[in-house]
């Protein structure tokens with residue numbers, strides 16, 4: 001009996017084995033804490049998994065690009081040793097409705113040639129845009145890559161952080177500060193309009209401003225999403241995205257190996273029912289089957305709704321926090337449609353080529369196309385011609401499909417979680433799932449004639465499926481919208497952005513904390529710093 | 540007079556989207572085919588990629604005395620090499636300094652082929668004078684195709700089932716698309732890979748067959764930049780970068796012994812008096828008296844310090860995977876010269892700046908910190924790096 005108890009005693013417990021839970025657990029274990037990571041499903045990864053849904057074909061069910069993973073996490077957790085392998089995306093291909101295309105890659109001058117094909121003026125406009133953006137990224141990065149200061153606290157340590165932030169904000173040239181504000185609060189359409197005249201170039205850039213968020217490119221706020229997406233960094237190149245060997249599931253397996261190598265225990269099929277507390281202090285967790293584990297530190301890697309209103313009794317929490325969490329916007333609008341293909345899609349203008357598939361395939365040929373895709377979502381219905389961020393991953397990693405065959409991942413917008421027919425009557429994703437698959441397939445068919453004939457398997461993942469499978473509330477891919485009032489020291493709620501909670505020993509490290517969602521690792525990392533600082537201060 | 544092209548050129552010129560070529564041994568050699576060399580490099584590490592190594596010099600060394608002559612020239616003992624095996628080797632001058640390196644393929648007890656980056660016919664013939672051996676330069680008669688990467692076997696085996704049993708540094712005659720070739724399990728990338736030696740007239744037919752077989756496996760061509768990246772990760776010295784021939788050196792600072800180049804492992808059996816070879820006495824003295832001036836090591840630059848060096852100067856740190864084309868100075872903690880990096884690059888696989896370096900022996904222990912000179916805002920500053928062993932990258936599949 002005594003022995004049994006010991007094996008249920010930990011220094012720290014992490015609820016949720018997504019990439020943030022794994023990152024957090026790895027850091028805690030590395031610093032010597034006996035750490036337990038509890039994952040509800042039969043495998044780790046959460047929204048970053050790879051599954052062989054059709055024999056020989058590996059699907060990235062949810063996330064597909066290794067976007068913003070911080071190099072600090074890779075270095076500090078020695079992930080290369082455990083198999084970290086980011087594969088360069090060599091190109092971005094943007095088909096157009098008139099059959100033309102924009103194809104840009106890794107060579108500056110070649111890209112200028114390609115842009116000049118569409119607009120002579122947009123060539124140096126692109127250089128100016130890239131440089132202005134780089135200055136904004138450089139300015140924002142120290143804020144992005146640090147815990148947000150608690151501006152609502154009088155504590156001298158917090159005040160010191162606030163002073164640091166204010167000093168930093170005052171340190172940049174006015175243009176850089178102004179561009180930053182325009183991006184944070186304005187629309188990406190307005191921003192790109194200042195530089196470009198070509199529709200396809202504007203559409204290509206603006207597409208990054210709508211990813212995963214219920215905004216159109218013309219909505220204020222899309223600039224923020226764009227800036228966030230551009231903070232990806234690979235091999236020192238800002239804005240660069242890559243693709244992990246074996247998909248994002250390959251990446252979370254690397255994290256799991258690293259966490260275990262540092263000594264963390266990972267328990268699968270271990271859904272946590274609630275966090276145990278006593279006298280305002282955390283004492284452990286109870287699984288749905290009643291098993292209990294104890295620890296003086298428990299971190300929730302779930303989204304804010306689950307962290308504050310499901311894992312613990314909200315009655316134990318201050319009402320300002322609970323109110324803020326209740327009005328925290330999730331409203332997932334993104335879906336995934338994944339295909340197993342018998343051969344490469346054929347784009348008529350490049351019929352004898354496949355080098356256009358060495359990165360993203362962006363079906364968002366103009367700002368108007370994107371905005372029109374957004375229109376029905378405002379009223380609860382999904383796009384007739386959706387925006388698609390596709391990727392034929394087997395061209396980048398041949399191990400994803402049998403030789404000569406392909407897998408294609410299509411991130412799809414807009415598909416609102418709260419579905420209502422155009423006439424206002426209630427609708428359900430369980431009824432519309434296949435229709436959505438058909439809509440996406442028809443859109444692809446219009447750009448890649450014969451696409452349908454290539455399909456050997458199709459997987460449709462609606463916001464409802466995202467919620468059911470990963471636990472991300474309302475299927476929001478970021479565990480909460482990227483809207484200014486939900487970012488930085490407001491994420492997830494004003495006064496609660498320091499990864500702590502009002503319950504002593506209970507922490508949060510999910511994508512609902514700063515900086516936010518994406519495969520990024522920062523929430524897990526910052527939260528571990530907070531836990532370790534607090535533990536050090538305790539004795 | 541135009542620069543020569545290799546037998547593969549008619550196809551490669553179509554594939555080289557960049558139009559960038561360099562000159563190698565008097566031939567056009569692609570710098571890169573794709574606009575991004577990093578992409579070609581990932582071909583080597585993640586799927587498969589091929590390199591035109593035809594400009595290599597190739598010499599047949601045949602006759603009853605072939606083994607004796609080679610045993611007297613090569614610093615590594617060629618006598619133990621069985622027919623069907625190859626070995627990497629170097630040859631030295633009388634002072635034990637390395638002249639050049641190459642790969643020796645033993646086709647029969649009295650028949651060898653040597654491949655090398657530089658011409659060597661007169662040097663070899665000089666050593667063979669009066670012996671029963673014929674040395675012929677057949678450089679133009681063969682094309683060489685290096686097929687490298689984790690998918691190399693899956694691509695080649697259906698074409699040439701003969702390779703199934705090849706171990707590292709084995710070779711075999713084989714037929715590809717009806718043409719007789721020699722396939723060795725060798726390469727300069729530190730990965731799983733093969734090299735095909737193909738009679739020049741058959742080169743295009745064999746290349747076409749390989750490219751077709753490779754298509755569903757993501758096979759792509761790679762140029763010199765990607766090769767250079769891969770060989771640095773593999774810790775392989777490149778003549779002209781890590782060293783130059785001692786024969787053409789004006790002083791000893793430009794000369795290196797095998798041990799100084801990190802090739803001491805080639806000298807196994809040097810105390811066996813039955814094999815005198817050029818440079819042996821000097822090398823034995825060097826070993827006995829421990830007079831090596833340098834040790835060749837790996838260095839890995841501290842990631843965080845590199846970031847801070849640049850961000851603190853208002854710059855965005857650049858991770859450049861193209862190896863820097865110059866020597867980079869290294870200092871010890873006291874600011875004294877500790878050595879220099881011969882190669883330095885950012886490795887996309889290992890996510891670090893790393894390099895091959897020559898350091899004074901007292902700085903060679905693994906874990907020693909050296910300070911790498913960098914130019915930041917027009918000023919020489921340093922960033923710390925740790926001494927490591929080579930190679931940096933050595934996947935199991937290379938030998939499996």
Ligand SMILES: Cc1cc2nc3c(=O)[nH]c(=O)nc-3n(C[C@H](O)[C@H](O)[C@H](O)COP(=O)(O)OP(=O)(O)OC[C@H]3O[C@@H](n4cnc5c(N)ncnc54)[C@H](O)[C@@H]3O)c2cc1C
Nearest residue numbers: 016018019020040046047063064065272471511517518519
């Ligand atoms: C369709 C889709 C596409 C996306 N595309 C990209 C992309 O291309 N690039 C990118 O960077 N980001 C993308 N994202 C966003 C990114 O995947 C997420 O932001 C990120 O993976 C979230 O990681 P996390 O660890 O914070 O949470 P999650 O991955 O959601 O992890 C939470 C984990 O907790 C587990 N869990 C839930 N409840 C319990 C419980 N009670 N007890 C125990 N365990 C529990 C879940 O099973 C899950 O494993 C995408 C997301 C989705 C949904």
